[in-house]
Every structure is written in C-alpha cells, then in structure tokens.
Amino acid sequence: MTMEWLPAEDKHxxxxxxxxNMTPYYDKYGIHWDDEMFDESWLHFDNFEIYNSGQRVGIVRFSHDDNAVYLRDLQIDAHHQNKGAGAATIHFAKQYCQQAAKSELRLRVFSDNPAKALYERLGFVTVGTDDSLIRMATPV
Structure with missing residues (x-):
C-alpha cells in the first residue's frame, strides 16, 4: 500500500x-444535505484527495483555529474501506497537525459510526457529545 495525500481539485x-457516505446518517438523524454549505466549506477548508497505489480512494478535509486542527471530513470510497486507508489518513492528519504547529487534532463522529472504533484505537478520546455526535480529540 502506497498512500498519498494530494491537494484536492475535484470538488464534485x-x-x-x-x-x-453520509446519507444513511443524515437520513437517520433528520439532517438535510446542503450543497451550498459544502461548496462554501470547500473554499475555507484544506482539502486533500487520498490515493492508494495511484488510485483515488477518498477525501480528507481540515480546518483549524489557534490551538487545534479539525478533521472535518474523512471519506473513503466503500470499495476501499477497511483496508488501511483510514488509519493511514489519521497518521497523515497528525503530521498535518504537527506541521501546522497545533497541539491537538479534533473531530466529530456520529455515535453509531464504525469509524469511532478506529479513532479510539488511534488515540482519540471522547471530550463531549452533541445530540447524535461525539466530539473526540487526541494530542499530537
């Protein structure tokens, strides 16, 4: 597995x-998908396409404040899930955080999302909840 994270150009x-990937959760929790909000966030987040052995398999997106980097999206194509791309991308996210001179990596995940176990295995702890979302963080 040869992983790369390249600046994203393909917003579509x-x-x-x-x-x-998010439709099952949005449907379950009554959240409306908003293309305009996604497009607006695209302008303000740091967006990377995830490649495994030259094949594009996902997207990861970050924002940050004075203290932390926020993992805003980590989406892996269903055909490539559970093959190590998510874990490798979390390691990339920690390096990204260090390069940005931030002390903490934070994210939110739906409480019933299987990715929660991955985040816990990679050092994230729950720091709070907001309805169906869990806020998690790890020092870097």
Missing part, C-alpha cells in the same frame, strides 16, 4: 463521496 468527487 468530494461532494458526491461525502454525500454518499
């Missing part, structure tokens, strides 16, 4: 993948 790919 990112939007479709994110919407596809």
């Amino acid at each position: 790919f990112a939007r479709v993948l994110t919407r596809t």
